[in-house]
Amino acid sequence: MHHLSQEHSKSSHWIATWTASTQPLWGEELPFPNNMAALSGQQTVALRLRVSLGGKRLRLLFSNEYGTQPLILGPVSVALGSNTQKHQTLLFSAQPQAVIAAGKTLLSDPLELDIPDLASLFVRFYLPQRCPVSSFHWDTRRTVTLLPGNQTLVEHVDSCTGTEITALPVLGAAWVETSTNRSVVAVIGDSLVDGNGVSIDSDQRWTDHLAKHLVPHGVAVVNAGQSGSRLRQNGIGISAKIRFERDVLNVPGIRLGILQVGLNDLGWPGTPLEPDTAPPSAAVLITAYQDLIAQAHAKHIPLVGLTLTPFKGAFGGSPFDAFFTPEKEAIRQALNTWMRSSQEFDALIDLDTLLRDPQDPQRLRAALDVGDHLHPHNHGNQLIAESISIKTLLSLLQRSEITA
Structure with a gap:
């Protein structure tokens, strides 16, 4: 440099x-x-x-x-x-x-x-x-x-x-040189961060909308999503565990991380990708979340979590219809309960509550579903961004700058 x-x-x-x-x-x-x-x-x-x-x-x-x-x-x-x-x-x-x-x-x-x-x-x-x-x-x-x-x-x-x-x-x-009072939020996750379900070239990912909300406050939002990514293991992309340092902790200007990942850890086992593998337990995944939280806190970076979204019916009728099973749903519920009750993340964005069908809470709300019962479309992504408390994020950013 x-x-x-x-x-x-x-x-x-x-x-x-x-x-x-x-x-x-x-x-x-x-x-x-x-x-x-x-x-x-x-x-x-x-x-x-x-x-x-x-x-x-x-x-x-x-x-x-x-x-x-x-x-x-x-x-x-x-x-x-x-x-x-x-x-x-x-x-x-x-x-x-x-x-x-x-x-x-x-x-x-x-x-x-x-x-x-x-x-x-x-x-x-x-x-x-x-x-x-x-x-x-x-x-x-x-x-x-x-x-x-x-x-x-x-x-x-x-x-x-x-x-x-x-x-x-x-x-x-892409990096820019800017004033020292401007900082970065890095969002790491799977296809829900990467934007699967959003129209090509539309800039309608929820992270794109979040950037519009935070830029007036001098805060950039960078997207480190990888479709298919998991929390613990590589496969379609690199696990969040492996790339967390590169994609969050070492990002120039980083002051806050947002973590959305885990559903593929449950979904891929038992499908043609991993036909003979059982899904990891809630305890194993919780330990992995806790490890990333600890890594972030060691560098004085607050970490915001997101609950795992409903996925009943995902890939239904395809060779991947075992992506959802009642056993996997039980693990998802256990993980979301832990996220809501433990308060180990510095803040929580409850996507499960936001996106689920009130009549069938294991399913994505039909009005927000791009059609695969897994990913929200453009309007669903906008709704995610609008649900996020900018006041909470700015408070965490201020805390990060004080302790850094």
């Missing part, structure tokens, strides 16, 4: 304003397509992302964390507000391209760019190699366009020549 003058560093710092939690690419070992087959190399990856807080300078973080060989990253460019605006080139140690070592990440040099809060940032980066990319984010809820050749600085890109996917290779985060 470039050294800032002592005077400059007192008035500003770097914070994360957008993240896409990186995970290892899978092959045929999982029954879900990785949505990366069209990435063949010698292509420009183009997407729009929405920042949370703005700033005066920008850095982008690229990942080869799960690669086994170096990854060449070609030119990278960004434009603010509109894809038709002139793109500016980001550099790496003053060079227009870089090599990301296997198992590592790489941060760009700072780029002078006056970015407003909640602005759209159009990013393009060129991947010249034909070797496979191993680090990606599966479920971006965003259109990612693969364009032939290096089109990072092409003024008028013909998107018809590209291939659209919804997975994102290599790009892991």
